Amino acid sequence: MCRILAFKAKGEPNLEVLKAFLNASKNDVYFKYGSHSDGWGFVAYILRNGKWRVLYYKTSEPIYEDQSFLDYINLLKGDEIYAIFHARKAGKSFLLGVRHNHPYYYRLSTHDAYFVHNGSINRKAFSEPNYPSTDSYLFFLEIIKNYNVKGDFKIAYLEALSALSPYASSLNSALLTFNSQEGPKIFVGYYYNKSRMKEMEEYYKLYRYENYIFSSTVAYYLGKHVEELSFASINEVVG
Secondary structure (H helix, E strand, O other), X not given: OEEEEEEEEEEOOOHHHHHHHHHHHHOOOOXXXXXXXXXXXXXXXXXXXXXXXXXXXXEXXXXXXXXXXXXXXXXXXXXXXXXXXXXXXXXXXXXXXXXXXXXXXXXXXXXXXXXXXXXXXXXXXXXXXXXXXXXXXXXXXXXXXXXXXXXXXXXHHHHHHHHHHHHEOEOEEEEEEEEOOOEEEEEEEEOEOOOOXXXXXHXXXXXXXXXXXXXXXXXXXXXXXOEEOOOXXXXXXXX
């Protein structure tokens, strides 16, 4: 189980939100295990002087112990910034390590795609349940398969959300896509299954503050007025 942050910013990101994400990862008041200690990662597309740059980083070190965290935050400066962050608490010990940390990456013929997910999905939901990766990665592959048929990321994402919802504790997730014609886009999926919850319900909720979408514990530490997302929805980060 994990914590998620997705945003679009101009100039530089809101440091209060990033600090709240760090604190939520270190001491999650809604999570029985307390911390998200199995690594973290992020991807960011940065527009500067008319050219896009990408930063992509993953580690199995907890975000609150990683000395690189501030170094990377200091690089997030530009005319536009699109980013998704993820702090992980692994559900299964044999799926530990940087390979299994989020964001996951997939190259399509037209786009680069990155994905983060919080929750668990019964492997019976997938056509290849023994695939040697996490259920989160299999969720990502379902979106990719749907996109190859539909040609629309939002529709592909929504169809995966609908198909997997009976098998999941939570499908809270974020998808960042990029190509040179469209630039970056970020979509956030919001769904949790009350009959399969493993934590208190508040743990699973997603909120929006300005152009930032994040897990409930981030909202707790941010301490500002936030808006809950529409349930069972795909939300684009714009602004």
